[in-house]
Amino acid sequence: MKDVAFGQYYPARSFVHRMDPRFKIVLSIAYIVAVFLVREFHFLGFAAAFAFIVIATAVSRVPFFKVLKSVKGILFFVIFSSVLQVLFNREGTVLAEWWVIVITDVGLLRAAFITLRIMLVVMGTAILTLTTTPVEIADGLESLLTPLKWIKFPVHEFALIMSIALRFIPTLMDETERIINAQKARGADFESGNLFKRIRALIPILIPLLVSSFRRADELGDAMDARCYSGAKGRTKYKKMRPTYRDFIALALMAGLIAGIVLLNGVLGVPV
Amino acid sequence: MSFIEAKEVYYRYPQAEKDALCGVDLTVEKGEYVAVIGHNGSGKSTLARLLNGLLQPTKGEIFVDGISAADKKTLFELRKRVGVVFQNPDNQLVASIVEDDVAFGPENIGVPRKEIGERIDFALSAVGMQEYRKSMASRLSGGQKQRVAIAGVLAIRPEVLILDESTAMLDPRGRREVTDVVKKLNRENGMTVLAVTHYMDEVCEADRVLVLSDGKIVMSGTPAEIFSREEELEKYELDVPVPARIAAMLRAGGMEIGRIYTKEELGDELCRLLPKI
Ligand SMILES: Nc1ncnc2c1ncn2[C@@H]1O[C@H](COP(=O)(O)OP(=O)(O)O)[C@@H](O)[C@H]1O
Numbered sequence: 001m002k003d004v005a006f007g008q009y010y011p012a013r014s015f016v017h018r019m020d021p022r023f024k025i026v027l028s029i030a031y032i033v034a035v036f037l038v039r040e041f042h043f044l045g046f047a048a049a050f051a052f053i054v055i056a057t058a059v060s061r062v063p064f065f066k067v068l069k070s071v072k073g074i075l076f077f078v079i080f081s082s083v084l085q086v087l088f089n090r091e092g093t094v095l096a097e098w099w100v101i102v103i104t105d106v107g108l109l110r111a112a113f114i115t116l117r118i119m120l121v122v123m124g125t126a127i128l129t130l131t132t133t134p135v136e137i138a139d140g141l142e143s144l145l146t147p148l149k150w151i152k153f154p155v156h157e158f159a160l161i162m163s164i165a166l167r168f169i170p171t172l173m174d175e176t177e178r179i180i181n182a183q184k185a186r187g188a189d190f191e192s193g194n195l196f197k198r199i200r201a202l203i204p205i206l207i208p209l210l211v212s213s214f215r216r217a218d219e220l221g222d223a224m225d226a227r228c229y230s231g232a233k234g235r236t237k238y239k240k241m242r243p244t245y246r247d248f249i250a251l252a253l254m255a256g257l258i259a260g261i262v263l264l265n266g267v268l269g270v271p272v
Numbered sequence: 273m274s275f276i277e278a279k280e281v282y283y284r285y286p287q288a289e290k291d292a293l294c295g296v297d298l299t300v301e302k303g304e305y306v307a308v309i310g311h312n313g314s315g316k317s318t319l320a321r322l323l324n325g326l327l328q329p330t331k332g333e334i335f336v337d338g339i340s341a342a343d344k345k346t347l348f349e350l351r352k353r354v355g356v357v358f359q360n361p362d363n364q365l366v367a368s369i370v371e372d373d374v375a376f377g378p379e380n381i382g383v384p385r386k387e388i389g390e391r392i393d394f395a396l397s398a399v400g401m402q403e404y405r406k407s408m409a410s411r412l413s414g415g416q417k418q419r420v421a422i423a424g425v426l427a428i429r430p431e432v433l434i435l436d437e438s439t440a441m442l443d444p445r446g447r448r449e450v451t452d453v454v455k456k457l458n459r460e461n462g463m464t465v466l467a468v469t470h471y472m473d474e475v476c477e478a479d480r481v482l483v484l485s486d487g488k489i490v491m492s493g494t495p496a497e498i499f500s501r502e503e504e505l506e507k508y509e510l511d512v513p514v515p516a517r518i519a520a521m522l523r524a525g526g527m528e529i530g531r532i533y534t535k536e537e538l539g540d541e542l543c544r545l546l547p548k549i
């Protein structure tokens with residue numbers, strides 16, 4: 001179950017692992033923007049984004065299936081939204097019709113387009129979390145958000161909360177599994193009944209999970225106090241962040257991707 | 273003045289009806305290994321928390337290395353000297369990667385970057401986890417996680433290590449791993465250890481045993497002395513190790529067997545007594 005958690009850090013020493021986390025965060029955001037820049041039905045733009053992912057994965061030494069697997073978590077959402085598109089989009093030429101359901105070419109295209117867009121975004125962000133430890137992400141965020149300290153935003157705390165949240169994903173996944181098994185052993189049924197019944201069946205899972213999370217939070221707070229935690233003041237950092245040639249190469253590649261997508265958008269003015 | 277000195281310590285939780293600790297006197301010398309036992313709710317965790325400044329005594333004084341644990345102003349100095357390892361390994365690791373977690377303490381006390389690296393080396397090798405430096409903590413076994421938790425405390429370079437039932441959630445193997453590490457730290461590095469535990473084999477490692485009951489220290493002595501006072505221990509709802517119980521029965525049956533509590537000692541004693549039967 002642990003492995004399902006999207007983009008859990010994959011320890012290695014690679015080009016991407018050694019990049020400055022700040023650059024990785026900014027480049028991930030730039031990548032998401034790039035994917036959303038692709039104009040409707042310009043699938044070539046997606047091909048370019050996918051090529052970028054393949055290259056990034058190759059130089060990160062992360063097995064490609066780990067990146068692909070990151071999509072698993074949102075599979076339900078992807079299928080749900082594309083089914084809606086296929087069944088109820090009424091634009092374009094009608095290919096098939098039955099009762100209230102109309103299948104059109106535009107509906108199919110749009111379903112494919114949305115699906116690919118979501119999958120590309122998720123795979124891209126998975127590369128960030130696969131190659132960057134939660135502490136690095138937190139340090140990067142803290143540094144990038146420094147300007148917000150001006151408006152008294154608790155930047156350090158925010159970053160720490162983020163990294164602790166990431167740290168607890170596997171722990172809570174394990175616990176959820178344990179609770180589900182315990183409830184099953186007591187005869188709970190999660191697989192049958194209508195949607196309402198199934199959601200109600202989740203309550204005996206969520207309540208113990210919530211209660212134990214509060215206990216965990218309490219204990220973690222004590223453990224942090226006992227280890228001399230007292231906020232950002234006077235605190236040093238073990239990991240140093242310094243941009244290297246790697247970060248500038250990645251930056252150039254990203255600029256190339258965005259330029260390519262914009263160009264494709266213009267050249268192929270009409271949808272394929 | 274002793275290294276740890278508690279005088280007439282009282283503590284009552286807010287809104288509680290009775291004191292969790294009532295009049296505890298305690299002295300621990302540098303380099304001592306003290307085991308604390310007692311039934312559930314006897315105040316063991318409360319004592320551990322008071323020594324590290326997670327709680328402040330309602331009444332009485334506590335000094336560790338001359339620093340008052342009752343004074344919130346010196347809290348930081350106190351915590352640098354008193355490291356606590358808690359029960360649940362999952363709830364005391366802050367970071368996903370082993371070395372990041374061990375670095376947390378030194379970062380908090382403002383150790384320069386280069387020295388943090390050295391402290392991680394030192395702490396991880398002290399608990400025998402150096403090859404897991406870059407591993408994901410979530411993939412380690414319970415015993416390994418708990419050893420990382422000890423390393424995280426050691427990296428602050430404390431003078432005393434408090435373990436509050438740190439082996440209670442581990443399987444026998446993990447328990448042995450942790451107990452061995454703690455024993456080594458005490459014997460080889462001269463670390464002062466205060467270990468709260470339910471396991472009698474761990475108690476046997478200690479120089480001195482304290483028995484807590486209803487917030488009071490009711491017995492204190494070497495493991496041999498404590499375990500020979502079987503009726504008393506039973507009164508405080510505590511177990512006696514099996515070899516000690518056998519010895520007590522033999523003594524009741526008229527044999528002149530000594531005060532022993534380990535299997536090996538029982539064997540030796542029986543061999544010594546055999547010709548006389
Ligand atoms: N947070 C709390 N609030 C109120 N009472 C508490 C709290 N924690 C512990 N106690 C009470 O204080 C007493 C001592 O508890 P504790 O030190 O945890 O015992 P032990 O660790 O020996 O099991 C118990 O009677 C317990 O019920």
Ligand SMILES: [Mg+2]
Pocket residue numbers: 316317318436437
């Ligand atoms: Mg306790």
